[in-house]
Amino acid sequence: MKIKSQRDFWSGVMFMLVGIGFAVGATNYSMGASARPGPGYFPLLLSIILAILGGIVLFKSLTIETEGGDPIGHIAWRPLIVIVVAITVFGIMLPRLGMIITIPVLIFITSLAGDEFKWKGVLINAIVLTVFSWLIFVVGLSLTIPVWPPFMTN
């Protein structure tokens, strides 16, 4: 069998897998009856509907002709990985090292996601954004964000 729409095929697979996963999970919770629905009632209902819908999307992707096979196209691995890593590093560093160190690191890593990387521009961007964030979020809005590493403030 030939896939006629790649995007729909993988969407269908995604919906079905999530639906089946949640349905299996729902069996751990009490169903109750429709007069007294338990915690598992609504999730099971939804996940079954989701799995069925996923099946329909999948079926359509195999039967209905689309122009050029509706390909997913190339995946932008570089920005994808860089951005996900940058956010994670931000989460790890911020409580431990404070924003004055974390923000330049975040800007540096994030800038790697683009096509061009110019040291001067990145450096200026990092300094401007660090000062700006400190002024807006810490001074202006007085949000509780660690500014300096805890070992320096103690």
Place this chain on the structure above:
Amino acid sequence: MDLINNLMLGFGVAFTVQNLLYAFFGCVLGTLIGVLPGLGPVATIAMLLPSIYALDATPALIMLAGIYYGAQYGGSTTAILINVPGESSSVVTAIDGYQMARQGRAGPALAAAGLGSFFAGCVGTIVIAAFAPPLTELAFKFGPQEYFSLMVLGLVGAVVLASGSLIKAISMIILGLTLAQINTDVISGTARYSFDIPELTDGIGFVVIAMGVFGFGEIIANLGQPAEHREVFTNEVKGLWPTRQDFREAWPAVLRGTALGSILGVLPGGGALLSSFAAYTLEKKIAGASGRFGKGDIRGVAGPESANNAGAQTSFIPMLTLGIPPNAVMALMVGAMTIKGIQPGPQVMTSNPQLFWGLIASMWVGNAMLVILNLPLIGIWIKLLTVPYRFLFPAITLFCCIGVYTLNNNTFDVYMTAGFAAIGYLFYKLSCEGAPLLLGFILGPMMEENLRRALLLSRGDWSTFMIRPLSAGLLIAALLMVVVVMLPSIKKKREIAFVED
């Protein structure tokens, strides 16, 4: 006249120095993110939610509202000048607006968009003020059955407006509803799908999903596309004033756009996006052979721009009167109200009249500010368009990260957002839309609660939803919407409306 009294109260609240300042700040920020492609009101409002802890409820909501309708003004500038929609609701504006700019008529196009939006904004404000009280009264008659049926109608509405495949949009809604099941069951106290991770027992924050899918997912998608050559018509914006001929053509389009937008905004699932698409289609149909659509017809700018602003404003009606968000932005507004300890729903109008009427009046004030911000001061925004994306996306990433972290001062949320960034990009690649997912996610817990309460009251009898007339009416309306969209002739038209141009 109650209406006049109420509006007087509202203007009294809106014209305090503090509220004027926040309205202004919201409008500036809204225009800013509207002008910048790749950053929309959903991500921005999500980013700013933590900052409103420090504010009073009224200025906070006035500011957030300003961002939403301000973005409708700013989005048209980018669409007209560089043929890139600054906002998803200005997609159709780019078609004729950019052509006008190429013919050296960027000024009249911007003026038509700005003045049309202002007119629509004024009408929108009056529509809210006039229709909110009667709707509120109706809402007090609502039981859990009606609420459940109304949410079904809302979700179906969201599907109809989704631009891609119908069935995928429905699946995304259900996916959103399913993701919302990761929480602690309200009635029995059972933790569901938490995998013994304590943070998950409170559920996934909707800001996490909004930020991941709409903020980061977009950035990754933008970076994945080859850098395109942008032709910016920055020097050519001279004469702003439209000619007499322009006026004659534009004003009926503004009227039609405003009327259409006001109606479509109130519909569950509606708002700015749906309104602008519909208005463009309408203008094209009415103009018939005399239209120069696609070649720089001013009606193609005036109609959709008026419609999206009217729609942006009237979409506040279901949120303010019923507490049910018709779109993702309104869902964030509900979140903002909850943060400030206000339970959204029909009681807001009576328990917080200052907030309610102040917010409405501030919309008119904000629209007046926006006309000034966007027409005489257009030069500032044009300069912004020359800032390269390589400076912008690290800044957006940073603000999103800080926003997520400060919401609960919790790094777990940051890690979750990283995950949703990847999921957001996956959705983009699979052409699955994020908006229905987010709406489903937000309505999920409300729907479950009302469904279970209704079933409890009726002792498990599902027919309760059809016996109560109001509830039955809403469900039938939802069913009709599905049937109409499924009809072969309409289905074809719908596909054309979204695909064309």
